[in-house]
Amino acid sequence: xxxxxxxxxxxxxxxxxxxxxNCSFTDSAIYNLQWFRQDPGKGLxxxxxxxxxxxxxxxxxxxxxxxxxxxxxxxxIAASQPGDSATYLCAVGSGGSYIPTFGRGTSLIVxx
Amino acid sequence: DVKVTQSSRYLVKRTGEKVFLECxxxxxxxxxxxxxxxxxxxxxxxxxxxxxxxxxxxxIPEGYSVSREKKERFSLILESASTNQTSMYLxxxxxxxxxxxxxxxxxxxxxxxx
Numbered sequence: 001x002x003x004x005x006x007x008x009x010x011x012x013x014x015x016x017x018x019x020x021x022n023c024s025f026t027d028s029a030i031y032n033l034q035w036f037r038q039d040p041g042k043g044l045x046x047x048x049x050x051x052x053x054x055x056x057x058x059x060x061x062x063x064x065x066x067x068x069x070x071x072x073x074x075x076x077i078a079a080s081q082p083g084d085s086a087t088y089l090c091a092v093g094s095g096g097s098y099i100p101t102f103g104r105g106t107s108l109i110v111x112x
Numbered sequence: 113d114v115k116v117t118q119s120s121r122y123l124v125k126r127t128g129e130k131v132f133l134e135c136x137x138x139x140x141x142x143x144x145x146x147x148x149x150x151x152x153x154x155x156x157x158x159x160x161x162x163x164x165x166x167x168x169x170x171x172i173p174e175g176y177s178v179s180r181e182k183k184e185r186f187s188l189i190l191e192s193a194s195t196n197q198t199s200m201y202l203x204x205x206x207x208x209x210x211x212x213x214x215x216x217x218x219x220x221x222x223x224x225x226x
Contacts (some may be wrong), residue, residue: 044215103154
């Protein structure tokens with residue numbers, strides 16, 4: 001059974017820092033990995049989707065990488081801003097199932 | 113722009129009431145999901161539907177049922193609401209095929225059962 005872990009659970013950084021959020025998974029036979037952002041009391045917003053054949057995806061200041069062999073993905077946020085404060089979740093699709101496995105998320109605070 | 117909508121952002125119901133949560137997507141997606149999210153427990157899947165009238169139980173189906181009569185609409189039903197069903201409920205949808213399965217979420221319904 002796929003298990004997804006996100007470390008750290010919480011992170012606080014000053015504005016302007018480049019930062020990396022981690023997502024690890026136990027079964028490397030995945031077909032995709034998706035990063036989401038969630039603001040307090042709101043739904044999840046899709047940030048990036050990486051297919052199993054891809055190594056990375058970029059959107060603006062965000063870059064997500066995937067290393068299936070080591071069971072890891074990272075979300076890199078460049079030049080962080082207070083507006084980036086949110087919880088970031090990763091979800092892994094694997095095992096021929098339409099149902100992804102979610103991590104618990106990393107709660108990020110970017111302070112001015 | 114893709115869109116998943118949920119019938120209510122906030123809902124307050126009394127114990128024992130029958131509660132309906134509606135979710136509609138406009139992307140012609142085959143797959144639809146209902147999750148609940150609680151602090152410290154993360155996202156937990158209640159039910160999943162991969163086609164009209166088709167459904168599968170998720171991790172925590174007890175006390176819930178679902179209905180999918182049309183492709184775009186997936187309803188979650190609390191047969192007799194209880195206080196331990198106070199939670200944030202999230203609906204999602206995804207396409208079946210092409211190995212993408214990118215999920216799109218609605219804004220959530222914050223349900224309080226008193």
